[in-house]
Amino acid sequence: MADQTDSERNVINQAGADAYDASKLGKLEGLEAVRKKPGMYIGGTDERALHHCVSEVLDNSVDEHLANFCSRIEVNIHVDGSISIRDNGRGIPVDIHPTYKIPGVEMVLTTLHSGGKYGQGGYKFSGGTHGVGAKCVNAVSEWFEVEVSRGGSVHHMKFERGKTVKKLEVIGKASGTGTYISFKPDAEIFKETTVFVSARISQRLRELAFLNSGLEIIFTDERPSEPKPERYFYKDGVEEFVKQINQGKTPLHPKPIRFLKETKLQLDDKPAEIHCEVVLQYNDTYNDQVMCYTNTIHNPDGGTHLSGFRSALTRAINQFSKANNLLKDKDPQITGDDVREGLAAVVSIKHSDPKFESQTKVKLLSPEVESVVGSVTYEGLMQYFETNLSIAKKIVDKALNGARAREAARKARETVRKGALHGGGLPGKLADCSERDPALTELYIVEGDSAGGSAKQGRDRRFQAILPLRGKLINTEKARLDKVLA
Template sequence: MANENDYDGGEIKILEGLEAVRKRPGMYIGSTSASGLHHLVWEIVDNSVDEAMAGFCTEIQVTVHADNSITVVDNGRGIPVDEHPVKKIPTLEVVMTILHAGGKFDNSAYKVSGGLHGVGISVVNALSKRVVVQVRRDGNTYEMEFSRGKTVKKMEVVGTSDSTGTTVTFWPDDEIFETCIYDFDTLHNRLQETAFLNKNLKIVLTDEREATPHVEEFCYEGGIIDFVKFLNEGKDVPEAFKEPIYIEGKSDPDAPVAKMGEVEVSLQWNSGYGENVMSFANDIYTPEGGMHLEGFRTALTRVINDYARKQNLLKEKDANLTGDDVREGLSAVISVKLPDPQFEGQTKAKLGSSYMRALTLKIVTDGLVDYLEEHPKPAREIVKKAQQACKARNAARKAREATRRKSLLETASLPGKLADCSVRDAELTELFIVEGDSAGGSAKDGRRRDIQAILPLRGKILNVERVGDHRAFSSDTIQSLITAIGCGVTTSAGDGGDFDITKARYHKIIIMTDADVDGAHIRILLLTFFYKYMRPLIDAGYVYVACPPIFGIKVRNKIHYVYPNGRQPEDEILRDTIQSLGLNPDDNDEDGKAKDGKITKKRKGYTVQRYKGLGEMDPKQLASTTMDPKTRILQRVSIEDAVVADRAVRELMGSEVGYRREYIEKHAHDARFLDA
């Protein structure tokens, strides 16, 4: 029997081929959740986009088949199929089965590229139960088949072809992923973004999971100019800013390869108060920015201040405008291309290539100086908007300070009818933000008083998308939220204010609203507030949405609760649940009202109750279905969720009526149980 303290060579495991990927998939694709599942598509598409950036691909087709397999087709050069000089097997097999085998290392095949630098497609192979690759080149069509990283069908010629390109079809491995169901909106948004970043590249997305295949086509002649216009859809854009500013430039042609790069920037101001600047490096979104974003921000602030001084719009006694001031209401896209990008972290959230800061700074400075000199009217409006932002920022600072002083004074009774918990360890405590006094009362009675705090809100929170910081921080409801949570706020530009996440009084902040139209409205407003003023809480995973049941099916004396699943309409979920209980969903039903006024449907052998409001459940029901850590369902809010919510508020509650009309026409068939 081996001694447990023995540690020798036999303890060291060597993972051959792609076994390491299957053993630790999170190291390569981030997670095995839906995010990781979709990452497989991005890796294949990124290879096709690399061909487009190299000038060899004009169209990419992505198809979701009925069984949730994916096919990606491009008209690039096609993966090489000749014998690899070192491995002595087809190069296609090398690319598919060996990590770090690709054409992205010496800049000969690709001057710039995204993807995982020779890792991407082999990782997809490792994490798929089946992969079929067809390559069209040299007048032939070649095919190989793989399974879980292993070659199961050697390369063979299966036909002729008068075109070139690569077709990859893969079936994600259900032994690896928590779900193998692709979300159309996630695919749609990412592929549209890719088309924006690659001018004139045509991308076609087809979903064959519907009776009639759903097809979306993206192709943008204006590239990132169209992207910025898209970001500003639903917002009021003043006449002076109707046409986005566009700046592009390259490094000196004599610069060493390691210092080469291209910079492309488009920007446009709207009459709003937030900042929406998106940065990309080789088409990879860098949510934490990096050197290219630093260069852009520095150039923008410096050039606008210099212009304002030169035109005497800023007097000698006036302080310089800050970055927050000049970026208020700004939507911008920064896209850089470079041969060997250095990212901070495996997730590539931040560009670390230091020379891109100086290159971006120079190109944006030169382009913006020329624009302001050639367009005096928009230039003056830019300065004027920044000056107004400066005044509002000072007013917002005073409102924030007043809120903080008020918070410090209210030690005995925190605002907003907060029922606090007794435990003071933030890692253990939860704050439920509840809609209305009725639901708040049930939640207070049903909570765990040691770790769960309740903050009822009266009515709808202020729509912070349409007001400035000073107005938002003057709102009693928002002051209650800020004071209860305790960590302060950022400014709408995202990098000011007094935010300190270490002072957060709860590490779970749970939005708990009614399962109706008003509840959804309040939820989206709260998400927008957190995204705009407390985004680090979302990044840290502190913000959640509660999932209360939508129906209760009472059979004899037991209630079976029915929850939304995000995939089916509510009536279908109800029907499926009734059938799973061995009951007949087609029995004639009779609407009735219980003594407490709750709407019910009485059927043979059971009763169905629709929970339109949290207050319709007694404290014990609310606790067991929605609040008890052992039985509840919570959805953690991600930045992607918050961005979608932010855009929804902008479009559905902004000044443009057309977006609301389009949304209603598109989603009217999905309506269920609308309020009378």
């Protein structure tokens, strides 16, 4: 095609501009946006997103427990592939909203960014801060039903793919209060799978019971021929959680260390509350496992509560070890990696206005939490160490051994890089054998030339090689790890 002149381009651009008018602009109404772009609201359409839907509904029941209105939650996976969640909380409001002129339950389940978690006094602490949880589940479900027991009556509504098919109606009498929600995931949305994994759900339910002492959770998978209900109830809550993390390991101290603190502060000229609970226990392994939660929501990517906990832990152990002369001048500096060896911990905060990275809440961003958790951890550890000196010394010794091993490994790497252990030839004092197949040979490592001489005389040259070592061999059973690696 020949090059276009400026005037020709202007004509073409103007024609395109005339064709691109307001009629070409789209607007997604109500929950249609969720069905069109589910990844924006539930993090995808895979198995993880499928189970995230369960968490979104479940978290509303847990919020009722956090507000001291719910003591029992029942979760059932049904034979038809649906799932139901029942609680004995207050029940979603069913009266007509004064502004929007629709029942509260319909507003909660169909209108994005609505609910009792927008500073209207519905909840002090809540996992569902964005107001899109249960209504998103409604949108991506083949069908979604809700029953609310409130005011002496049972109220019922039904939806299909986010649209109301049965208006709110009274279907019976109620002796108590609560909410019952059941839904079946839509295969049009979850193309990978719509099958709930029992083990995945039971793990989350057990986790919630640990984090909410006094909350009873009953889980039943009705798909097996003989369903067996599982009950989760933990009187000591997070302490039992940490003990479970340490199952199969040897604890460094018998009882987990626990700190609690409630903090009131001003955020953007508004009053806010942060309740912090930290529980930790060391074991005999070298790996760490720190679980972080905000309003009972797991934050797998950590966030400000994790960074506050880690920095305070390192500072407290270093401060205590120096104040009690547990470190020698030649000892290496204890780092964060060292103090976390063999650590099992749960950091759980309840925040009246938390900020997350996304709707899936994988990471906490609230900056004020870092100093609050740091203060709780540092002050709590220092007080604990002062009254539990023997345990404190065990923890410092473990961290110090980790530091020594790390330093020895660093020196070994430097030695290798300098080429001291590299080279194409064999060690100078090696008396080699004639056999070339390693599987048929034997190597005897002996202490010094004297022992080496006797061994050479008595060996079979065909398959036995002798390597005399210079100097006295270290007793690896009794020596410190850094000495062995040096």
